[in-house]
Amino acid sequence: MSRIHFDQDIQPLSEFRAGVTSFIKQINETRRPLVITQRGKGVAVVLDVAEYEAMQEKIELLEEAQKAELQLASGQGISNSDARAQILDKLNQ
Numbered sequence: 001m002s003r004i005h006f007d008q009d010i011q012p013l014s015e016f017r018a019g020v021t022s023f024i025k026q027i028n029e030t031r032r033p034l035v036i037t038q039r040g041k042g043v044a045v046v047l048d049v050a051e052y053e054a055m056q057e058k059i060e061l062l063e064e065a066q067k068a069e070l071q072l073a074s075g076q077g078i079s080n081s082d083a084r085a086q087i088l089d090k091l092n093q
Contacts (some may be wrong), residue, residue: 002032010035013043040058 004042015016016023016036027034027048036044047055071077078086
């Protein structure tokens with residue numbers, strides 16, 4: 001996801017309502033999120049679907065890494081050489 005351009009990617013709700021089609025086009029073209037404000041405070045973020053899906057995949061990967069770290073910390077892991085041997089055994093079958 002590209003970095004937010006504060007002068008282009010933060011819009012009041014009233015302007016978003018008035019120009020929703022052009023803002024959706026901007027989001028799809030730039031792949032940057034659009035922050036919607038109401039009374040000067042951020043209330044929503046609009047993302048391109050592909051960018052949202054990519055974010056979800058990254059979050060899932062980070063959750064898996066965190067789960068693996070917790071398993072290793074609790075002694076549930078196996079050594080690299082044991083894992084390698086198990087994989088090679090399965091490949092040779």
